[in-house]
Amino acid sequence: MSVPLGKAVRAASRLRGGGSAFPGLVVERIDPGFMARALRNLPRGVVVVSGTNGKTTTTKMVVELLQGQGLKVFTNRTGSNFTRGVAAALLGEVDWRGRLDADVAVLELDEAHAVHFVNLVPPTHCLLLNVLRDQLDRFGEIDKTTRLLEQIARKTTGTVVLNREDPRVASIASAIPRTAITYFGLDESLRGTFPSDDELRGATGTAPASDLPADVVLETVDGNTASFTMDGETSTVNLSLRGVYNIFNAAAALAMARVIMGGDVRRAPLLASLAAVEPAFGRGESLVVDGQPLELVLVKNPSGFRLGLKSFDAAGYATMIAINDNYADGRDMSWLWDVDFDSLKDGGVDMVSGVRAYDMALRLKYDDVPARAVDTDTGPALRTFIRSAQGRPKRIFCTYTAMLAIRRDLSRITDVKVVS
Known part of the structure; x- marks a missing residue:
């Protein structure tokens, strides 16, 4: 009964102009197992994208890259990145029996709420972007945020994709020694453009783990044009996205898409899809x-x-x-x-x-x-x-x-x- 009720609440909420996450809150309360049931049998699994900055745009990129590879992708498009937002988005996509027609779920999740989600639904893969001083009145010290991301990684059953250039994110690898890990990173010439949190604040003592091999490396940036190295081959892409921060997020999205597709990945459509991605709202x-x-x-x-x-x-x-x-x-x-x-x-x-x-x-x-x-x-x-x-x-x-x-x-x- 939880799905019909949730759908009814969703329809009523939309008619009244209510918040997009409210129906998810209702179904969470009456049926805590709803998300796990809806997501448990997807052929390519469940992907969690988290970190301080860039979650929404990076999630959108991963979704569109996978769609360009021919997959049906479920995602929480509203940008409501709490668990109730995921539940609300599911209510709009599942049938009356709670079945989801998708190959993979790619979900943007707030760092703290992601921990709750992965306890309910262990992800197949996760993409961890960065740790920056953001809303510290909510999460406390910056190392607390790192520990939240570490808990997501620990629950991941497949591959964890990490930002090589963020020392705190890269350090998560040592906490999950038996988990498959891949990295995205920057050419050394670009590291000054994308400083870590410590570098932003003039601190010393941490440095990017530049000796780690990265699956995708952002080599150059010139306006909206960027070049990426994958499998030893460099490709240049003219992006529709604006802003240098979005271009490094593109390297993260490429790395995640390559993990999900594995040996089925097709490079040319991957790059074409990346070029076509428009900015996420706002x-x-x-x-x-x-x-x-x-x-x-x-x-x-x-x-x-x-x-x-x-x-x-x-x-x-x-x-x-x-x-x-x-x-x-x-x-x-x-x-x-x-x-x-x-x-x-x-x-x-x-x-x-x-x-x-x-x-x-x-x-x-x-x-x-x-x-x-x-x-x-x-x-x-x-x-x-x-x-x-x-x-x-x-x-x-x-x-x-x-x-x-x-x-x-x-x-x-x-x-x-x-x-x-």
């Missing part, structure tokens, strides 16, 4: 407003904000920054002081908004970046920003809940992809 997503592009760039920690600023040239763009401190954003916004905003000095910031708008405006002041307007309410702030920036391309850097609110407001004036 992660470099480009919309059109008044005939001009408007880009949404999600920021949630120093690394992500720094790489976002580095990836997108501010020249000629009107800029808005929206910072919230709701639970999904993390309550501790002190990390803003670890971001260098010098690239915004010449053009300034047209609008600062969100619950923590004045904190953000103060931070900009210390870097001598002009902030022309401040409004804590993102709705009116967005309208003012669009009106004042007519005729110019626009870019909004925003935390997660600010992004959701801004996308909702933008959907009233332009085409915004609906995520369901």
